[in-house]
Amino acid sequence: MADSDPLILLREAIKTQGPYHPTASSDPASPRVELAQATHLAFPTRGIALPIATPTRFISNDKPFDLRSIYFAWLNRDQLIPQYNAEATALNESLGDKGKVQNLGYIEKLDLITWLEGAESEYIVPLAGGEAAAAGGEAATAKAGAAASTARAGKGTLDPRLASVYNGERKMGDRNTVLRGIKPTDFSHVRKLATPFLTKKSQSAPISTTANPTTSVSSKVSGRRPDPIILLSPSASALLRLNNIRSFLQDGRFTPADTAASTASMLHVQRSMPSIDPNRPLRFILVEGPEQFKPEYWNRVVAVFTTGQTWQFKNYKWSSPNELFKHVLGVYVGWRGDAPPDNVKDWGHRVVSTAVDRWRGDGHDASRFRDKEITEQIWKAIETAMVHKGWRKDAAPSSI
Incomplete structure (x- = not known):
């Protein structure tokens, strides 16, 4: 129970x-x-x-x-x-x-x-038979009723005429109690009735011809869509690390990585992506390395931030940069006015090369107005790559 x-x-x-x-x-x-x-x-x-x-x-x-x-x-x-x-x-x-x-x-x-x-x-x-929903509905109704009773009673005695009005009120439940009643309903028989129709539909479904034929979307109908993963560079020379990436990707403001200490091994940020899910934001997991990855986690990686140093990819599923960036979007962030490293140029269009204004110290917030523009450019590239790889409202790619 x-x-x-x-x-x-x-x-x-x-x-x-x-x-x-x-x-x-x-x-x-x-x-x-x-x-x-x-x-x-x-x-x-x-x-x-x-x-x-x-x-x-x-x-x-x-x-x-x-x-x-x-x-x-x-x-x-x-x-x-x-x-x-x-x-x-x-x-x-x-x-x-x-x-x-x-x-x-x-x-x-x-x-x-x-x-x-x-x-x-x-x-x-989930609990079988909707027990959790029913229990939640009953608890919410009881709590609401107790709160209303306390509010009406106040510090003194309730007026008898007002009490008679309250006694005639129709007690309302929440959507769970209205739809399910006080007992969970077993709808397992519906599955047997629907099986012939679902089988017929799957057999007659046309073969998809997408731009990327190697990408297949998870056929898992039920369950929660997994969170996409963004890999950061562990290099000390990287402008974006775990202790400043959230303010950059979520708030659109760059601060140096050495101005704030962080002991976190991962973070998560939220971002709305209308072309994938117009109703709710996606939650992204940010980590600096794949040491704790299971093999299936690689299908959830949507971007890799890099400084152009190839040692970063030593423990990756694809240790060759040219092969890695065929499967995953690359992102390079440097200082405005500095040329990107030769490696980044050699990797071509699969690596988004951007630049932020140099840090002038606290109190110069007015000079950071272009950070938001760079952030939006990166998110747009990630969203486009995710759509191309097969991310959908209720499913993620089963392979990239």
Whole structure:
């Protein structure tokens, strides 16, 4: 049930800042213990203590992660991947034969943390039968009713005539309770009725002849579209690094990379791209290297920022720049007035070469008016390349 689902309980506790802690007992009121000694995760305000080894709906590589691994990932949400892995190894040694923390890749970890903070997830399997929607609708209705009752009552006694009016009110529900009622409805029989029509349609569908015949779009109908990835150059000479790329791509303002310290191993920015999805912005993941990549992540890479140094591509799927930029858009950002490196010129039109005004120091914001123009030029090139590669409103390329 939704009210005892470990992921929903943990997400609600984080949102409401309610108490939750590991314990060595099934009693929700039992005291906190170290995670290595815990047998349960307690939610005292809900009167629930779930076994720490309970499998959850967070699935990666067809394997569900247990509650201990999810809780551990949340505790270490600000850790870099090497530190996170070291903490997981130390905890596994302390656990011995009592269990094991399952390691998360950094894309999965980011996905889980953002879901616990209120976003969507491509790794969490929805509750069966719409239980989550029904539970959410009932909770929202009850909360609204309680708030209205408190507002009407005020500090004094409610006027009897006004009370009679309120008693005659028609109680309204939200869209979930109106459409589904108080019990989840099973629509699985509809799938059997629709199968002949879907099969006939797939057999008669014309073969697509696009400009890039090697690009195929994922046939996955359900589920969340994966986030596109942008790779940055790890070179110390790069003008754009993790600590200044967000202000440039999201706000259209350049600041030197050495003016702000950053310990983040990845960032994400949002950008509206009407030609791909006119209704909602796309979320882009920004990283400086592919060391933690799984093979399928390369199909999500939409741009590579480079300084023209070929050592950057040593660990890439395509280590040859000429081959790399046949699959992925390249972006070079230098100083205005300086000629691009010879390597960038040799790579041709597959690398967008741009330049920003030199940094004159704080207090010279008026001279940065052209930064926005360069930012828009880069985003336009990325959007055009994504459309060409097969990014759609509800799907991403299965190969690039």
